[in-house]
Amino acid sequence: MKRELERIFGAxxxxxxxxxxxxxxxxxxPAYVVRAxxxxxxxxxxxxxxxxxVPVTPKATGQNVAGLAIPEEGGIILDLSPLDAVExxxxxxxxxxxxxxxxxxxxxxCAQHDLAIGFPLAPPxxxxxxxxxxxxxSTMALAHGSYADWVHGVVAYLADGTRVVTGxxxxxxxxxxxxxxxxxxxxxISWFGTTGVVVRMGLALWPLRAHRxxxxxxxxxxxxxxxxxxxxxxAGGFDDLGGLGWxxxxxxxxxxxxxxxxxxxxxxxxxxxxxxxxxxxxxxxRDKLRALAQAESLPAxxxxxxxxxxxxxxxxxxxxxxxxxxxxxxxxxxxxxxxTYGPMERLEEGARIGARLLEEAGHPPLLVTRxxxxxxxxxxxxxxxxxxxxxxxxxxIRELNVALGRALLDLDYVPYKCPDTLLDEVLQRMDPxxxxxMQRVKNAVDPKGIxxxxxxxxxxxxxxxxxx
Ligand SMILES: Cc1cc2nc3c(=O)[nH]c(=O)nc-3n(C[C@H](O)[C@H](O)[C@H](O)COP(=O)(O)OP(=O)(O)OC[C@H]3O[C@@H](n4cnc5c(N)ncnc54)[C@H](O)[C@@H]3O)c2cc1C
Numbered sequence: 024m025k026r027e028l029e030r031i032f033g034a035x036x037x038x039x040x041x042x043x044x045x046x047x048x049x050x051x052x053p054a055y056v057v058r059a060x061x062x063x064x065x066x067x068x069x070x071x072x073x074x075x076x077v078p079v080t081p082k083a084t085g086q087n088v089a090g091l092a093i094p095e096e097g098g099i100i101l102d103l104s105p106l107d108a109v110e111x112x113x114x115x116x117x118x119x120x121x122x123x124x125x126x127x128x129x130x131x132x133c134a135q136h137d138l139a140i141g142f143p144l145a146p147p148x149x150x151x152x153x154x155x156x157x158x159x160x161s162t163m164a165l166a167h168g169s170y171a172d173w174v175h176g177v178v179a180y181l182a183d184g185t186r187v188v189t190g191x192x193x194x195x196x197x198x199x200x201x202x203x204x205x206x207x208x209x210x211x212i213s214w215f216g217t218t219g220v221v222v223r224m225g226l227a228l229w230p231l232r233a234h235r236x237x238x239x240x241x242x243x244x245x246x247x248x249x250x251x252x253x254x255x256x257x258a259g260g261f262d263d264l265g266g267l268g269w270x271x272x273x274x275x276x277x278x279x280x281x282x283x284x285x286x287x288x289x290x291x292x293x294x295x296x297x298x299x300x301x302x303x304x305x306x307x308x309r310d311k312l313r314a315l316a317q318a319e320s321l322p323a324x325x326x327x328x329x330x331x332x333x334x335x336x337x338x339x340x341x342x343x344x345x346x347x348x349x350x351x352x353x354x355x356x357x358x359x360x361x362x363t364y365g366p367m368e369r370l371e372e373g374a375r376i377g378a379r380l381l382e383e384a385g386h387p388p389l390l391v392t393r394x395x396x397x398x399x400x401x402x403x404x405x406x407x408x409x410x411x412x413x414x415x416x417x418x419x420i421r422e423l424n425v426a427l428g429r430a431l432l433d434l435d436y437v438p439y440k441c442p443d444t445l446l447d448e449v450l451q452r453m454d455p456x457x458x459x460x461m462q463r464v465k466n467a468v469d470p471k472g473i474x475x476x477x478x479x480x481x482x483x484x485x486x487x488x489x490x491x
Pocket of ligand 1: 091122142143144146148222
């Protein structure tokens with residue numbers, strides 16, 4: 024197999040470099056690492072892997088913070104990062120992007136056409152496509168929903184090397200909408216690479232407003248922040264009303280050991296993003312935000328740039344994408360979270376229970392939250408830093424995340440980017456018909472189960488006799 028892989032890809036990569044990620048999820052070492060530079064290499068690889076029954080895990084940069092790009096032991100990592108073509112249809116506000124297109128790259132390309140995208144808190148070099156395939160979220164999530172909502176179609180390869188185009192592009196070649204055809208684009212979203220390898224994605228872009236504001240509201244308690252978010256979602260006109268728990272600011276300012284919060288300090292920071300094409304419209308939206316803050320007796324919103332003048336360490340929050348060093352470069356090196364989508368009315372309860380679980384386990388209660396898609400649902404995500412080289416701490420983190428996941432599921436919050444640690448909890452609660460349909464779909468598109476078989480536990484070919 025090695026020789027055949029070298030024939031398709033040239034030199035192979037270092038397996039050890041792809042065994043683990045930042046999280047508590049168990050490392051697994053692949054047998055081979057291949058780096059795709061041409062689309063044609065992908066069907067060739069998939070046919071070969073199917074023939075040999077060897078699992079393949081597609082990967083962009085592996086920064087998903089859920090263990091989802093950790094390979095199968097003895098399988099193949101398919102590094103897609105060199106496939107970074109961008110083609111923008113400015114009139115229809117849509118782009119075809121490759122898996123290697125990063126946040127900073129797409130931002131720069133869009134700006135040339137007066138177009139914009141929203142950003143996660145992720146590093147600037149992470150993959151936009153992979154985020155959309157995992158139903159990730161951004162600073163435009165209140166206005167336009169999760170990144171999965173922006174996907175207008177894909178070009179993908181199934182395990183037997185078949186090329187498929189989905190969405191309107193299946194007929195017209197142009198990714199203008201998911202319909203009006205059966206919506207098979209969903210066959211590749213939140214499947215974590217188990218149904219096919221996506222090589223192009225049609226992604227919606229949005230107008231770049233002439234005037235933009237990014238303001239911060241310091242909320243003395245989380246509950247008042249949630250009330251403001253709910254009212255703001257209904258009032259409309261905001262791209263995002265994203266909440267960040269107090270430990271984020273403390274860590275960003277350089278504090279290492281965080282004790283209990285000083286009651287005089289804010290508990291939640293809300294970052295409000297909005298824009299308009301005229302100054303007058305912008306001023307109206309600014310007044311709306313002020314009124315929302317006033318109704319909760321919160322201090323008036325201030326420009327994040329002004330706050331950065333006072334505290335330059337907060338610069339990463341002023342303009343995204345940015346590398347949040349306080350999450351990535353701390354001595355323990357470990358980063359993980361439980362992220363969920365669920366009901367707006369249970370935010371307070373979810374935040375309270377999550378914070379209690381984190382604090383009982385000795386972690387600062389770092390919360391990320393926001394209303395999504397006009398306020399139809401909300402995000403609750405709890406982030407933990409930890410020491411990756413201490414097995415006992417890794418085990419404690421695993422237990423904490425299972426407890427967090429269970430508690431949030433009890434409140435109807437469903438994990439996104441579902442990591443292995445939470446799979447049992449999710450699968451137990453899943454409608455049996457839905458689970459059966461997932462397996463049937465998997466069997467139809469990947470009968471030998473070679474594509475990321477342990478994701479969603481849809482079958483592992485390595486349990487059979489495999490010749491590598
Ligand atoms: C500090 C930090 C903060 C973050 N904040 C956010 C946030 O606010 N919101 C958010 O949504 N995300 C956030 N993320 C996660 C990050 O944005 C996304 O995970 C990232 O953009 C995905 O790119 P990646 O290169 O990490 O993907 P990878 O980890 O390489 O891949 C992710 C998954 O997609 C699969 N996959 C990748 N490419 C393909 C393909 N072409 N075809 C099929 N399957 C594929 C992989 O097998 C894997 O299952 C954050 C990450 C970090 C480190």
